[in-house]
Amino acid sequence: MTEYGRGQGSEPWHPDDPLYGDDGWGGQQAEQGRQSPYGGQPQHYPQQPQAQQYGDWGTAEQNGYGGQQYPQYDQQYAPQHQQQPYDTGGWNTGGHPQDPYAAVPQDPYGQQGGTYGGQHSDYYGTPEAYPPPEPPSRRRAEPEPVTDWDPGPDQGEHAFFAGGGDDDDDGYDDEPGDRRRRGGRGGKEKKRRSGCACLVVALVFGGGIAGVGYFGYQFYQDRFGSAPDFAGDGNGQQVTVTIPEGATGAVIGQELKKAGVVKSVDAFTAAQAGNPQGKSIQHGVYTLEKEMSAASAVELMLSPKSRNNLIIAEGWRNTQIYKAIDARLGVKAGTTAKAAKEDWEKLGLPDWATGHENVKDPLEGFLFPSSYGVSKGQKPEDVLKRMVAQATDVYEKLDVEAKAESLGLKDPWQLVTVASLVQAEGTSHDDFRKMAEVIYNRLKPGNTETNGMLEFDSTYNYVRNQSKIDLTLEELRNYDNPYNTYYYKGLPPGPIGNPGEDAIKGALDPTDDGWYYFISLDGKTSKFTKTNAEHQKLVDKFNASRNN
DSSP: OOOTTOOSOOOOOOTTSTTTTOOOSSTHHHHHTOOOTTTSOOOOOOOOOOOOOOSOOOOTTTTTSTTOOOHHHHHHHSOOSOOOOOOTTOSOOTTSOOOTTTTSOOOTTSSTTSTTOOOOOOGGGSGGGSOOOOOGGGOOOOOOOOTTOOOOGGGOSOHHHHSOGGGOTTOBOSSTTOOOBOOHHHHHHHHHHHHHHHHHHHHHHHHHHHHHHHHHHHHHHHHTSOOOOOOSBOOSOEEEEEEOTTOOHHHHHHHHHHTTSSSOHHHHHHHHHHSTTGGGOOSEEEEEESSBOHHHHHHHHTSGGGBOEEEOOTTOOHHHHHHHHHHHHTOOTTHHHHHHHHHGGGSOOOGGGSSOTTOSOTTTTOSOSSEEEOOTTOOHHHHHHHHHHHHHHHHHHHTHHHHTGGGTOSSHHHHHHHHHHHHHHOSSHHHHHHHHHHHHHHHSTTOTTTTTOOOOHHHHHHHTTOOOSOOOHHHHHTOOOTTOTTTSSSOOSSOSSOOOHHHHHHHHSOOOSOOOEEEESSSSOEEEESSHHHHHHHHHHHHHHHHO
16 A cells, blocks of 8 residues: 555665764664664665655654754654564554654655645655754754743743743753753843733732723713712701892702712702702702701701792882891891992992982882892892892893883883882783773873872872871871872873883883773772763772671
8 A cells, every 4th residue: 555645665875864874872883782873883784675764753852852863753753673564453553662753644745746736845754854963973053042932832831821842940941851941030130020021910900900891880860870969958057048039949958068968969950850840949048057968958948948038029118128138137227228328339230220300219229129048147238239239130121121112111210110010900911901092091191080199199108108998088198298198180100019020011011091090899800881870880899897
């Protein structure tokens, strides 16, 4: 049978062959007990067919064993007596000791005639593949040991990661049969360097993983996690928080967080959005507790218990407002009234609101009804200035300055005065518009119903600083004061109270139904008539109800 990678036989040895005429320390010399190759003449081997080669073995240098040769392998391939043919029936060939390497199949990429018909030379099957060693006299110096030899992937991980291999403390290779010194002090120094490098890498990797984990957690918390929040209704420590006008939920949350009431703005805005009444939280001063849950803070701010604002009601006169400010600031009675009388010109009144004669209080009509955050420690003039600014803003928004003339008035000051009368006598927006028409109709020159007289009880009560219902015509028509519209024609010198926005709108948009008279029978609703006769019937009805 033709062997894989072989022809009909090997060529005989040739004088040019490195083994021709030289001695070796294995093969036939070992079997025949011939003279040592180190002391006698070179021996010549008889020409005979080359031994069959099985396996894929090269030289020690080719196989990476550091230049050392292995006699047990050389002897197998040294020129000997004719070996037995390849026995396909088993691993043992010709009675020789079983060689586990002998039965390895031939290289299919060998000489001509191989399985794949390649043209490559088979250097493993020639004598050049296994030259005998040089005699001691002709040997070259052994090369320096290779200290950085990599044991290969089958020897485990590199020492950089596994802590072994090239940098073992014993300085020797782990391969049996190769006991060369591998590292010495240099190896230990490399081990220390490798250990430091490994520590640095571990720290970098650990720091990177920790950073990624932290920012990943923050990202998750920002996107999907619940906002930080306190638990419970507070720690018992009260704090006053002022919420500015027009504040959004985020602004309110910032003020609460700054005061230590809530833990985060997001928690508050979420609680506000989750409460059906949350959007109704108004500006002003609130008394809350520190470290409250956001939900508890929202609930308390919606309760009147938390409101610490000064509430100015529509129609309040300045005398009432001054007393309320004194009480809130905890100052002596009359302090705010004195500041108003002395500093009214510094409080920001518009130009059209100054220079009027016979005005009882220049600030009347400009302490706008609203909710104000007022607490101890503030100055009265600062509180008054905020109220004047609020009134000025509303008047500008409603454009009273431009619309006054179209209503038959001299200036916006008179329009504010009309609005104060509407606020004092009416009870609803519908009342306000009809009441405004009554005023404008009575002010018309030449009207035959009132002959230019307003005759409003509210003007008399204002100048008398009272609020009476049972007033006689005798006292009304005999009291000489510019504000008494029973005594003087036309409007009073100025506003008689502080109208709200709804009353101002009524004064700007009166009805046109011909109303001249009005009366309230129950103090809640008004009845309007166009003639004095109709009006007198309602008056008689009202008096009869009072007598009963």
